[in-house]
Amino acid sequence: MEFVLLIFLPIVAALFVPFLYKTVKNIHTGWFVFIISAALFIYYLRFIEKTLNGNVDTSTLSWIPSLDIAFIAYIDGLSLLFSLLITGIGALVVLYSIFYLDKKREKLNNFYVYLLMFMTAMLGIVQSDHMITLYLFWELTSISSFLLIGYWYTRDRSRFGALKSMMITVFGGLMMLGGLVLLSIMGDTYSIRELIANASSFIGHDYFTLALVLVLLGAFTKSAQFPFYIWLPDAMEAPTPVSAYLHSATMVKAGLYLVARFTPIFASSEVWIWLVTGIGLLTLFWGSFFAVKQTDLKAILAFSTVSQLGLIMSLLGASAVAYHVTGADAAIFKFAAFAAIFHLINHAMFKGSLFMVAGIVDHETGTRDIRKLGGLMSIMPVSFTVAFIGSMSMAGLPPFGGFLSKELFLTSMLALRDFELFNFATWGIIFPIVAWVASVFTFVYSFYFVFKTFAGKRKMQSLPKEPKETSLGMLLSPVVLAAIVVVIFFIPNLIGKMFVKPAVVAMQSGLYNHPDEVTVNVSAWHGWSPELMMTLGIIALGAFLFLTMSKWQKLYDIQPQYFSLNALYDTLMVFGESGMNRLSRFYMTGLIRTYLVYMFAFIAAITTAALFIQDAFAVDMESFSPLNTYGIMTAVILVLAVVMVLFAKTRLAAIIALGGVGYSVALFFVIYKAPDLALTQLVIETVSVALFLLAFHHLPALKRHGESTKFRLGNFIIAAAVGITMTLLALSAHSQKLIPSISQYYKDTVFTEAAGGNIVNVILVDYRGFDTLFEIAVLAIAGIGVYSMIRLRLSRKENSDENK
Amino acid sequence: MKTNDVILQTGTKVVFFIIFLFSIHIFFAGHFAPGGGFVGGLLTTAAIVLLLLAFDLKTVQKALPFNFMIVVAVGLLLALGTAAGSILFDVPFFTHAYDDFNLPLFGVSSLHTAMIFDAGVYLVVVGSTITMIQTIGGDS
Amino acid sequence: MINLLLLPIILPFFFAIILLFFKENVRVQRTLTLIGLAISFTFSLVLMAKVKADGVQTLTLGSWPAPFGITMVSDMVSVLLVTTSILITFFIVMYSFEAIGKERERFYYYPAVLFMLTGVNGAFTTGDIFNMFVFFEVFLMASYVLIVLGGEKKQLRESIKYILVNVISSALFVVAIALLYSVIGTLNMADISVKIAEVGQPGIITVIAILFLLVFGIKGAIFPLYFWLPGSYSAPPIPVLALFGALLTKIGVYAITRTYTLFFIHNMPVTHELLLVLSILTIVAGCIGALAYFDLKHIMIYNIIIAVGVILFGVAQMNDAGMTGAMFYLIHDMIIKGALFLLIGIIIAITGTSNLRKMGGLMKTNAPLGWMYLIAAFGLAGIPPLSGFTGKLLIVKGAFEAGNVWGSVFILASSLIVLLSVIRIFIYAFWGEPVELPTTKRRSYRIMIVPAALLVVISIAYGVGTEWIVPYMTDASDVLLKPSIYIDAVLKE
Amino acid sequence: MEFVMAIVIGILFMAAVYLILSKSLLRIILGTGLLSHGAHLLILTMGGLGGTSPPVLAEGVTDYVDPLPQALILTAIVISFGVTAFIIVLFYRTYAEHKTDNMNLMKGNDEHD
Incomplete structure (x- = not known):
């Protein structure tokens, strides 16, 4: 079985969704989608056997072999773990959505099409070994996320959020593509595995750091790291199942996946370790700090997600240190990798359940505003329990999974102090401090989320709906997730063996041969270690802050609205519209003269510059033919006629003067032995003048329309520049005849081969008859144009956009 | 004024025929002396313009009852056809043929397919310029 | 059949002439136009197969030896462009049945379209620099007729500007040819290459060389010679705009590509560096315009300019990846621009306005149109696996390989602006609260949507089926990068 | 003689550009006329002006003028004639519709609404 095809199963299934939605009216379309994702989940479970032993499996579907582009599904511990999360949580979310979205009121066909599209995209990202197709799926997640956030597209906030998320994530994706292409050039392959295998050959390449930064831009934008996180809170406009799925458990983890996947390549770089760890910690702190400020349940969760993603990111950064140290020191950084993956699993579970609860509260009370909520504990006991479990896990308290991974996290951060390279000895102390402060805020917002909603006084009058416990169906998924959160606490090492260790081996390839070599043993009790002390501190300070929250929460209002990253984004977007509009207005005047001035100035400037810089200007008097009296006389006449055209006061004078120029040109043709030209020019000039005269009574009088002196001076300068350029060009080109003309051939063959005597005419009808054929076509088309211009007059309206 | 008009008109008729004949001459001269389809065509046009100046548009249209757009099309077809004739013989497009023929009236004359092509040129030039002049003149 | 390579030029020409006989009979005109285009397309496919199998096809007209007669050359570059042009014209003609109106049809609309196609195909195929000028004039003259056809106030005003600019550029073209002839003494492009x-x-x-760049740059709308384009292109009706947008600027791009790969190749640090800088500035200028407007037509028109910049940026790399990418992107852009212009034409027909702020909620009434638009928009922005991706990927790769790292990153970033500009149309027109549609002006768009849909489908196929297209594109890029292939084919004895 | 011609050509281009940049439509059209004259004379000059015989075969003549530029000019002349005719009509139709020949009053479609 080519399991690469399974990546496409959801999107192929999506093709049937609209059909099912239309025909099978009484069954919720979600059930079909549920079956797909559940089936995939079960299928992927089978791979655990393989990854347990560190084995991998690949499957290829070729796409553009000539450009070496293919879909290569590659399943190792890391991609399997993600695939399971995607399909497993996917199935639960779909189950939840079946009860959450009303099949009568909502356009379910669209919803599930997007969701299935997204599932394919995610599976593609985590399984792709080929960087180009990885990018393909990467953008597909951005697109499906765009469509899902904009699902209720008549709402302003939805559209705003959809665009924002797309702009930021697609930007990251494009930059990432740049990085991937650079990698492919340096490593001469598109395959990630092969890159990892010969990474040593291009470390230190000129492009190495640039590629690193570009790839990280992709990861950071997708995983909502500082300062790109701003799209995530606005993405909460999506229906809650979407938030639970995309914006907590899967899509945002794609960035983490990418960092994990590329760790073996980039870990050697100092920039990588500093950026990933530093930005991760900053994001952790930032997210947790601002989560407390929020009043919308989903917004709190969004910021908490940002913060948790930062936590995992920093762990991934720390894990790269393992490539720089050996022995006992290395063990602790290998530890970080374990912690990262472990927390990733925990987070997916508890955050998924929390989002679902937030959805339930919204569904049953009609609001997500935490200021209007309170005391729901007794009305919605099951929901409360789930929320409690999730929040406590998030706060890092026992007996929940989050506690374990939090401890591992603190251990890793403490270890960073002792890392000797890259200035860590000096600055490393910052890491545990920031980690600790952030954990305090994490504690605060976790409590804030669950207790402000469920404990305290009931505020019935402020609720739009009479609250009640929700249906069993909707509770099913969050309960399952909450149960897992508890279970993980008790069997962390089993989880570690089954999922985490194989993933760690995949991630830190080169450091291990077999998953069993990852010697991490998680235990709830690990002695009176510094970590535990820190945890106790967190609980103490966190509890204090939570209890006094109403006193200091106002402090957040000090931050002015215009001084934030969101404001920066808004400014950029406004700049993109009205700013560009103003800029464009500045030079797009709508006047053809302005445009011609730009063009002529550029043409004259660049040609003259090139002429002199390239040392191409030359006047070779030898090459010129001797002066000729008639020629000079004609030249004088011509120039006089030109001057008359310039200074003509009436249209008739101008037309006659123009004719004068034409006849002087004809004279030149006579002088320079071009009888055909002379004849033609003569007749054409006559016919042209006749045309002018025929059109005469349609023409306006010759007016200058008050051209100011400045205006005319400007025109004169441009005109003089162009004129001089032409003279210089003509002189230079004539003085540098490098190769004689081909025309001797015509003189030799005109009689013998073409049976003619007038060479010019024979060239026209024979040697270059093709020119003539199409030149008369031009004349014919001009005739058609004149005819239809005069005869067809559709409207005198200024604006007629409906195509007549 | 009336007499003047009559004199002018009669004069013009004469001049018209002179120019017209000259234009035909120029057209045939083209292959060996200055001239050819263009100039021939343009001269014919000039002759007709002269008529237009002397008479009014309607009279001229009556005298020359062609749809000049069709003249253009025929001219184009003629030119294209001459050039495309070579397709039938599978020689490169535009390969002309010429030979001496013994014609009943003209005696031995050299006939060249380029001449047919040039006739097409002539027709197009006449057709399109007259179309332009007629439509411009007819526009009020 | 040695004249095969002429058929895509001669056939539209022939049909255009025939149409002149049927001025009043619109039905006959429509039928003949479609038949003519279908036949031309068939022969262009045959020609493409021949070029693929036997290499560059040449024909020196009138049986004269090569530099003396006019040589027509069909290499993969030209035959690809010719075929695409015919195809797009076919769909636009189909669209015109509904969109252009009986009046225009009666006044030589179809002949003008076919004449323009003749000029376009001729310019793509000719191997003679002066003959290229003649073909330029053919399609220009036809485009003058098309842009002004109907004589609406706006059309007249903008036509003057359009014609003025093109008259200037034609004069410069003649000047450039004259100078080149003075120095080198020949007009045949292969011969020019040898002699240079x-x-x-x-x-x-x-x-x-720089003068030629400027001449073609005016047609191709590169910075700072593009200013005339947005205003002029927005004046004529949508089918004409679509034709212009899909075909005309591409001729400028083609001509730059041809001259800058075939003969002006011995001083690249000057010429190609200039091309590189101008192409980037072109993209910048296009991006500014694409964001600055709230008018459907203007947004799309500025996207034409961006695409020109991207293609020329690829060409300026002068390496395999860059050139193949440029070819990919060139053909892609013709197809997708055709599709997008037709689609926005339908939007304008439905809403009766081209102002984005006056639209909304079309998703409720015209969902299929919305999806098609979205796909085309993503294709334009180069989202894989749609049609713009491969080209952009290769261009970026080529630029990296050539050491233009920041230029390459810039090209990637510009895709975001392209995406933003076209997604904004989607968000404003299709999302949001539905606005009241002018019922009186609204008419069936079903006939119009067929050609648009077909073009979208072709663009999808172009992206997904890249594998089948690669050999053609590599042939095209080979012949561009190795002038000897072209020269040998022309000057063979 | 080419030197003089180069200057004449320069003057033609200069006058043409000057007229094209002015506000009056009529003057703009005059400018395009001068422009094509300049271009044609340039081709002629580039072909060399030193020949003694027109390129029509005659007994005992060998020093023909280069015929190729002449053929090119002829083509160019006809084309510019077509364009000129078109422009004249376009011009007066525009004038009729817009009731002005002042280009400054024909601001384009670049309104930034």
Whole structure:
């Protein structure tokens, strides 16, 4: 079985969704989608056997072999773990959505099409070994996320959020593509595995750091790291199942996946370790700090997600240190990798359940505003329990999974102090401090989320709906997730063996041969270690802050609205519209003269510059033919006629003067032995003048329309520049005849081969008859144009956009 | 004024025929002396313009009852056809043929397919310029 | 059949002439136009197969030896462009049945379209620099007729500007040819290449090279010669705009590509660096415009300019990846621009306005249109696996390989602006609260949507089926990068 | 003689550009006329002006003028004639519709609404 095809199963299934939605009216379309994702989940479970032993499996579907582009599904511990999360949580979310979205009121066909599209995209990202197709799926997640956030597209906030998320994530994706292409050039392959295998050959390449930064831009934008996180809170406009799925458990983890996947390549770089760890910690702190400020349940969760993603990111950064140290020191950084993956699993579970609860509260009370909520504990006991479990896990308290991974996290951060390279000895102390402060805020917002909603006084009058416990169906998924959160606490090492260790081996390839070599043993009790002390501190300070929250929460209002990253984004977007509009207005005047001035100035400037810089200007008097009296006389006449055209006061004078120029040109043709030209020019000039005269009574009088002196001076300068350029060009080109003309051939063959005597005419009808054929076509088309211009007059309206 | 008009008109008729004949001459001269389809065509046009100046548009249209757009099309077809004739013989497009023929009236004359092509040129030039002049003149 | 390579030029020409006989009979005109285009398309496919199998096809007209007669050359570059042009014209003609109106149809609309196609195909195929000028004039003259056809106030006003600019550029074209002829003494492009190589491109030829860049740059709308384009292109009805947008600027791009790969190749640090800088500035200018407007037509028109910049950026790399990418992107852009213009034409027909702020909620009434638009928009922005991706990927790769790292990153970033500009149309027109549609003006768009849909489908196929297209594109890029292939084919004895 | 011609050509281009940049439509059209004259004379000059015989075969003549530029000019002349005719009509139709020949009053479609 080519399991690469399974990546496409959801999107192929999506093709049937609209059909099912239309025909099978009484069954919720979600059930079909549920079956797909559940089936995939079960299928992927089978791979655990393989990854347990560190084995991998690949499957290829070729796409553009000539450009070496293919879909290569590659399943190792890391991609399997993600695939399971995607399909497993996917199935639960779909189950939840079946009860959450009303099949009568909502356009379910669209919803599930997007969701299935997204599932394919995610599976593609985590399984792709080929960087180009990885990018393909990467953008597909951005697109499906765009469509899902904009699902209720008549709402302003939805559209705003959809665009924002797309702009930021697609930007990251494009930059990432740049990085991937650079990698492919340096490593001469598109395959990630092969890159990892010969990474040593291009470390230190000129492009190495640039590629690193570009790839990280992709990861950071997708995983909502500082300062790109701003799209995530606005993405909460999506229906809650979407938030639970995309914006907590899967899509945002794609960035983490990418960092994990590329760790073996980039870990050697100092920039990588500093950026990933530093930005991760900053994001952790930032997210947790601002989560407390929020009043919308989903917004709190969004910021908490940002913060948790930062936590995992920093762990991934720390894990790269393992490539720089050996022995006992290395063990602790290998530890970080374990912690990262472990927390990733925990987070997916508890955050998924929390989002679902937030959805339930919204569904049953009609609001997500935490200021209007309170005391729901007794009305919605099951929901409360789930929320409690999730929040406590998030706060890092026992007996929940989050506690374990939090401890591992603190251990890793403490270890960073002792890392000797890259200035860590000096600055490393910052890491545990920031980690600790952030954990305090994490504690605060976790409590804030669950207790402000469920404990305290009931505020019935402020609720739009009479609250009640929700249906069993909707509770099913969050309960399952909450149960897992508890279970993980008790069997962390089993989880570690089954999922985490194989993933760690995949991630830190080169450091291990077999998953069993990852010697991490998680235990709830690990002695009176510094970590535990820190945890106790967190609980103490966190509890204090939570209890006094109403006193200091106002402090957040000090931050002015215009001084934030969101404001920066808004400014950029406004700049993109009205700013560009103003800029464009500045030079797009709508006047053809302005445009011609730009063009002529550029043409004259660049040609003259090139002429002199390239040392191409030359006047070779030898090459010129001797002066000729008639020629000079004609030249004088011509120039006089030109001057008359310039200074003509009436249209008739101008037309006659123009004719004068034409006849002087004809004279030149006579002088320079071009009888055909002379004849033609003569007749054409006559016919042209006749045309002018025929059109005469349609023409306006010759007016200058008050051209100011400045205006005319400007025109004169441009005109003089162009004129001089032409003279210089003509002189230079004539003085540098490098190769004689081909025309001797015509003189030799005109009689013998073409049976003619007038060479010019024979060239026209024979040697270059093709020119003539199409030149008369031009004349014919001009005739058609004149005819239809005069005869067809559709409207005198200024604006007629409906195509007549 | 009336007499003047009559004199002018009669004069013009004469001049018209002179120019017209000259234009035909120029057209045939083209292959060996200055001239050819263009100039021939343009001269014919000039002759007709002269008529237009002397008479009014309607009279001229009556005298020359062609749809000049069709003249253009025929001219184009003629030119294209001459050039495309070579397709039938599978020689490169535009390969002309010429030979001496013994014609009943003209005696031995050299006939060249380029001449047919040039006739097409002539027709197009006449057709399109007259179309332009007629439509411009007819526009009020 | 040695004249095969002429058929895509001659057939539209022939049908255009025939149409002149049927001025009043619109039905006959429509039928003949479609038949003519279908036949031309068939022969262009045959020609493409022949070029693929036997290499560059050449024909020196009138049986004269090569540099003396006019040589027509069909290499993969030209035959690809010719085929695509015919195809797009076919769909636009189909669209015109509903969109252009009986009046225009009666006044030589179809002949003008076919004449323009003749000129376009001729310009793509000719191997003679002066003959290229003649073909330029053919399609220009036809485009003058098309842009002004109907004589609406706006059309007249904008036509003057359009014609003025093109008259200037034609004069410069003649000047450039005259200068080149003075120095090198020949007009045949292969011969020019040989002779320039002989004298090693001294300064004067570099200057002439720059002059040619400016001439073609005016047609191709590169910075700072593009200013005339947005205003002029927005004046004519949508089918004409679509034709212009899909075909005309591409001729400028083609001509730059041809001259800058075939003969002006001995002083690249000057000429190609200039091209590179101008192409980037072109993209910048296009991006500014694409964001600045709230008018459907303007947004799309500025996207034409961006695409020109991207293609020329690829060409300026002068390496395999860059050139193949440029070819990919060139053909992609013709197809997708055709599709997008037709689609926005339908939007304008439905809403009765081209102002984005006056639209909304079309998703409720015209969902299929919305999806098609979205796909085309993503294709334009180069989202894989749609049609714009491969080209952009290769261009970016080529630029990295050539060491233009920041240029490459810039190209990637510009895709975001392209995406933003076209997604904004989607968000404003299709999302949001539905606005009241002018019922009186609304009419069936079903006929119009067929050609648009077909073009979208072709663009999808172009992206997904890249594998089948690659060999053609690599052939095209080979012949561009190895002038000897072209020269040998023309000057063979 | 080419030197003089180069200057004449320069003057033609200069006058043409000057007229094209002015506000009056009529003057703009005059400018395009001068422009094509300049271009044609340039081709002629580039072909060399030193020949003694027109390129029509005659007994005992060998020093023909280069015929190729002449053929090119002829083509160019006809084309510019077509364009000129078109422009004249376009011009007066525009004038009729817009009731002005002042280009400054024909601001384009670049309104930034």
